[in-house]
Amino acid sequence: MTAETTMTFRVNGRECQVAAGPAERLVDVLRSRLGLTGAKEGCSTGQCGACTVLLDGEPVASCMMLAADAEGREITTIEGLAPPGELHPLQQAFLEHGAVQCGFCTPGMILSAKALLDRKPHPSDEDIARALVGNLCRCTGYRKICEAIKSYARSTRGRSKRVRKR
Amino acid sequence: MAEPQMLQPSTVREAVRALAARGAVAMAGATDLIPAMRKGEIRPRILVNLKGIAGIRGVKRTRRGIWIGALTRVADLLDDPVIAQNLPLLAEVAAEFASPQIRNLATIGGNLCNAAPSADLALPLLVFDATAEVRGRSGKREIATSDFFRGVNRTALRRGEILTGLLVPRPRVRTGAAHLKLGVRKAMDLAFVGIAAAVQVSSDGKKCRRARVALGSVAPTPRRAAKAEAVLEGQVVTSQLIDEAAEAAVSAARPVSDLRASADYRREMTRVLTGRALREAFRRAPQERPR
Numbered sequence: 001m002t003a004e005t006t007m008t009f010r011v012n013g014r015e016c017q018v019a020a021g022p023a024e025r026l027v028d029v030l031r032s033r034l035g036l037t038g039a040k041e042g043c044s045t046g047q048c049g050a051c052t053v054l055l056d057g058e059p060v061a062s063c064m065m066l067a068a069d070a071e072g073r074e075i076t077t078i079e080g081l082a083p084p085g086e087l088h089p090l091q092q093a094f095l096e097h098g099a100v101q102c103g104f105c106t107p108g109m110i111l112s113a114k115a116l117l118d119r120k121p122h123p124s125d126e127d128i129a130r131a132l133v134g135n136l137c138r139c140t141g142y143r144k145i146c147e148a149i150k151s152y153a154r155s156t157r158g159r160s161k162r163v164r165k166r
Numbered sequence: 167m168a169e170p171q172m173l174q175p176s177t178v179r180e181a182v183r184a185l186a187a188r189g190a191v192a193m194a195g196a197t198d199l200i201p202a203m204r205k206g207e208i209r210p211r212i213l214v215n216l217k218g219i220a221g222i223r224g225v226k227r228t229r230r231g232i233w234i235g236a237l238t239r240v241a242d243l244l245d246d247p248v249i250a251q252n253l254p255l256l257a258e259v260a261a262e263f264a265s266p267q268i269r270n271l272a273t274i275g276g277n278l279c280n281a282a283p284s285a286d287l288a289l290p291l292l293v294f295d296a297t298a299e300v301r302g303r304s305g306k307r308e309i310a311t312s313d314f315f316r317g318v319n320r321t322a323l324r325r326g327e328i329l330t331g332l333l334v335p336r337p338r339v340r341t342g343a344a345h346l347k348l349g350v351r352k353a354m355d356l357a358f359v360g361i362a363a364a365v366q367v368s369s370d371g372k373k374c375r376r377a378r379v380a381l382g383s384v385a386p387t388p389r390r391a392a393k394a395e396a397v398l399e400g401q402v403v404t405s406q407l408i409d410e411a412a413e414a415a416v417s418a419a420r421p422v423s424d425l426r427a428s429a430d431y432r433r434e435m436t437r438v439l440t441g442r443a444l445r446e447a448f449r450r451a452p453q454e455r456p457r
Contacts (some may be wrong), residue, residue: 005208017435023213025200045201046268058241061267064197066399068172069217134265 009070010038011036012080020067022042027051030077033152038078038107042136049135052108061134081114082124090114090152096146101139107134113149122153170210170285174218178301178330184214186303186326192216193224194237194276195410199416222275222330225249229336233299236328240287243265243274255343256290257360262347263287275329278314281321282356284370288315288388289345289362292380302320302327315387333424338376341366342451344443347382348435350426357383359435361415363443367451374398374448379411379440384419384432391418394440404449412441 004019011034020029030036030053030068039062042050054076082090086089090110100106109132116123116131122129128146137145169190175181189211193199204210216222216237223237225248232252236363239402241259243249250257263277263286265271277287280296291311298309302324309322309434316322323329332341337343342445347357360382366375377398379391394415401407 021169023169024202044204046197046264049265049267052267055270058270059267061197061265064200064213065195065271066200069196069215117268130371131266133372134267 005068007068007071008037009072010074012061012076017025018067022066022068024067025059025063025074026053026065026067026070029067030062030075032053038079038110040104040107042104048105049108052135053109054111054115054137057115057118059112059134076111076114078110081110087116089155090117090149093148093152093155094145097144098150099140099144099148104138105135105139109137111144113145113152117149119158121156123149125150170213174212174215176192176218176220178219178222178328181214181216181219182303182326183303184212185328187212191329192279194279194316195239195272196276196308197264198276198280198282214418216253216328218301224377226363227252228333231333234274234332234334236273236330236332238274239270240264240272240274240277241269244269253290253294253334255293255345255364256334257288259286259290259345259362263349274332274400278311278332279321279323279329281315281317281319283318283386283388284316284356284360284383285388286347286360286382289360289380289382289438290343291332291334292388292390293343293362293364293378294334296332296338298322299331299333300327301330308333312342312390315389318386336365338366340371340375340451341368342447342449344446344450346439346443355412356426357438359383359432360388361436361439361443363440363447365447365451366442367448371451372402374401374403374407377411377444379415379444381415381418381436381440384421384436386420389418391415391440398444408441408444408448411444412437415440 005084008017030039040050042048044063046061051061052059056074083150112135173184191210191214193213201292223235225246226233240260240263296311298308298314345362347360349357362380364378378397381392394411397411397414416437419436421429423429
């Protein structure tokens with residue numbers, strides 16, 4: 001066993017120093033060392049998207065990436081979307097539209113959707129489908145997930161117009 | 167898995183030196199490497215993480231064509247203005263590559279060096295006559311992409327050599343290109359069959375001056391279908407000629423039967439999809455010099 005190395009990155013807005021093996025995957029460091037179990041390990045081969053987290057705002061499969069490669073970067077997990085005990089409006093939209101059944105894919109789904117909405121606040125159906133191709137859901141049939149995302153996007157229409165004016 | 171030692175070279179020279187050691191394995195996006203290590207298919211003693219190397223990332227126009235750094239992520243090919251203008255086919259293929267989560271990690275160099283029979287990005291590079299730029303202890307050399315793939319997960323790279331970039335000649339005037347991929351799921355699926363075609367037509371648009379056809383997932387490596395190209399070049403393009411070329415492409419296929427598709431099905435789909443890709447490429451070929 002090689003000695004552990006110290007890596008530093010920001011997780012959900014907080015600076016984190018973690019001692020981990022050089023070949024340890026990001027999903028393992030998040031779940032086992034930082035206790036952030038929102039990212040799920042499903043297939044371990046990048047197929048299912050349950051382990052999706054945002055790296056500098058972009059979705060990545062945390063089972064396909066070494067934690068050491070996150071050095072100096074910003075990671076957002078589902079735990080970081082809203083303060084403890086509260087829900088982000090996008091999470092609320094998932095609840096209201098029945099877009100959550102067993103819940104295993106949900107953190108990844110929401111983070112993939114969040115990355116899309118940050119880039120494109122009012123996506124087309126095609127944009128949504130394309131953004132979610134890497135996230136599998138065996139329960140909902142996807143329709144309710146797409147409806148939740150569209151409803152959230154509609155609810156921000158007024159707000160993003162004001163932002164644009166500034 | 168036993169923990170390998172990790173080295174983080176910051177120059178090509180350092181990387182080449184590190185890779186000369188026994189048991190050293192080069193790592194870029196790591197999306198093929200991590201599952202292979204977990205399955206025990208690759209047991210590196212030393213992981214040489216190439217991602218910190220400056221100067222082999224990004225896309226540039228050069229005198230000899232478009233240069234693409236080996237560390238360029240697949241996601242970056244999607245919205246690069248130089249790629250969009252000069253090699254839109256590469257952006258099309260990148261857009262269907264795996265999933266956003268993988269495109270944000272995987273690199274073009276990694277996709278080629280992993281040398282899967284289904285390597286998506288190999289096909290557009292093969293039809294545009296791209297060259298692989300390689301650096302090793304004894305200096306630089308160039309390898310035509312058509313000579314780069316040597317077998318399943320095997321390339322022409324020697325121990326201690328790394329791929330630093332791809333040089334793609336700017337496509338000639340009146341060239342059209344197309345790509346088709348057949349799989350079950352839109353994302354992530356390795357294709358049963360992948361086809362890319364690029365054709366250059368004569369100024370009156372009637373003859374085929376130059377043709378390139380590349381096949382993926384139907385042989386141990388991505389490869390050109392030389393017989394199909396020979397059927398087309400110098401000939402007046404007719405529907406029958408395209409059918410003959412599609413038939414000829416099948417002779418380059420050496421497919422296996424596996425869980426995803428049978429060899430017979432892959433051969434038949436090679437014929438069908440080559441015909442479709444060629445028709446689309448001819449349709450896209452501008453008759454007059456653009457601009």
